[in-house]
Amino acid sequence: MVDIEKKKKLDKLFQHIIQQNLSSDAWAWLADKAERIKTEEKTLQLNLSFARLPRMSGKSNLIVQPEDLAKIAALLPGFSLQGWTVDRLARVWLLMQLPDVDKMVYLKKIKNLFTAAEMNELVALYSALPFLQYTEEWVSHCEEGIRSNIGTVLEAIMYHNPYPAHALSAAAWNQMVLKAFFTEKDVDQITGLKERANQALTQTLKDYVEERLAAHRTVHPKIYELLELGK
Amino acid sequence: MCCNDNIQERNAGERDQSALDLNDISGMRFFDPHIHMTARTTDDYQAMVDAGIIAIIEPAFWLGQPRTGVDSFKDYYSSLIGWERFRSSQFGIKHYCTIGLNSREANNEALAEQVMELLPQFIFKEGVVGIGEIGFDDQTAAEEKYFRLQLELAKEAGLPVQIHTPHRDKKKGTQRSMDIAIEHGLSPYSVIVDHNNEETVKEVLDRGFWAAFTIYPFTKMGNERMVEVVKQYGSERIMINSAADWGISDPLAVPKTAALMKKSGIALPDIELVSFRNAITAFGQSGQINENDFITVKNIDQSQKFESNSILRGGQQPRIDKNSIIIK
16 A cells, blocks of 8 residues: 555665664664565564564664654555554564565465464554555454554554555445444544545444433433544 | 453442342342353352352353454353353352353454354253343444354254343444344344343333343443333343353342342242243243252262363361461
8 A cells, every 4th residue: 555665765764763763782683584585485474573672772762753753654644653663663664674576475474464463463563564564464364463453453444554544445444443432442544434434334333322321321421523524 | 351440430439338148049049041150269159158049051152352363162061061160059049151252352253254154063061051142232234244153153052042142332332133033033132132231121121122121330221220120020031140251340240239139128939030020021931940859959069070170179167267377
């Protein structure tokens, strides 16, 4: 979903930010692993380094210069590193280094990471969706992530991630928005919330409001705003 | 079924300290037709038996995250009719289960195909009282496909169906589930529609289905609301359950709700129907519920072992004092 030129620029920017946030030793380790991953046929280095990464990088919050934030926003509207940790960005960047010429191999390698991922790995994998090749191949993974009950995983998909709005069908998109309300997420952080308002979602939200009222529960004020948009 | 839903609500509510007094319900028997015991502890079993629960149904569900291979399903189904059933019996509670491919995991079609091949091996095992819990979650095409296939399986097997209705877009999801069950020629009387609320109950009952209510804090029904539902709709074809699992849920939801109904002046025969008898009538259509077993399971044999593994190991006291700091 990001063209090659922009992806190259983002790759460079991410690398620059990671370097600024890592010790020189940690960066040396990561750069070495990235080189190995680019050339290995199998998955040994990828699997080892993807899992091990936070032990080397630490998990502190990313510090990003305002001019870099602005550049990223211009290259990929709707995306932001707001609230990210260094290991999260480093993992995403590592995935961006994977050779993608052989589609089957590329898909197999990343899908395998999904099946054995722990929570922070899932966060990184879903955060990486906008930067992966073969955009349409990740739709079912994104949908599966929306079914997750793990808050941070949901937020990785919902917050400042342009992939869902770009790639999901209306039905899956609507599920994500509904789930955001059900799990009390900050819906203002959902990229594309207004642009993708639609009639089916409006109807479902109306039913939801009625159900909440019947159960003597409060209704999120944002729902009424969305109902207005969907008219 | 759970987790991080409505956190603000959960934290905002003031603590109401009207404790369950077991004396209020002494002598009453309860059947919880929906509870995920694999997610619960032995303390829960103990508390359940103390509160008068004598039999339960454990519907097959997911594990809080998607399984990645068919053998995980096989081992799970085996555990429902094996270790978990034995564990339950050691506390004197008769354990039944329903077997099915849950809606969430129906979305992994490659895996779902393999699970569909596995199901015929399990649905006629002893104590399997239905196909469940199946139905819709996100209401996707894949969910519909495997819901329909399992309804056909239930029809062929002559087994009741336990339908999970979605959290989100519930009203439409519930209507659609019933439409599809009818379309496949199932008798509404063999279908238990679960997780109802005030918005769905009328149509479920009007169309002749069983209406189950899950008393689950914050996300589904509260039991004060349940009392109002029974006052309005009576006790015919209505049943209550806890759906207790690994979320903030309550394995005593059925006895607590019965106690509240009693306090609220609902007649005892009605309470018995919604908290015991109706579940037996509905799931008993499987031919797998023999009420004599509720009594025989009470004769707990401490020396009994399951694959040489026992909860109540020889010599250990079956009851422990939870208030003591000494653990013997």
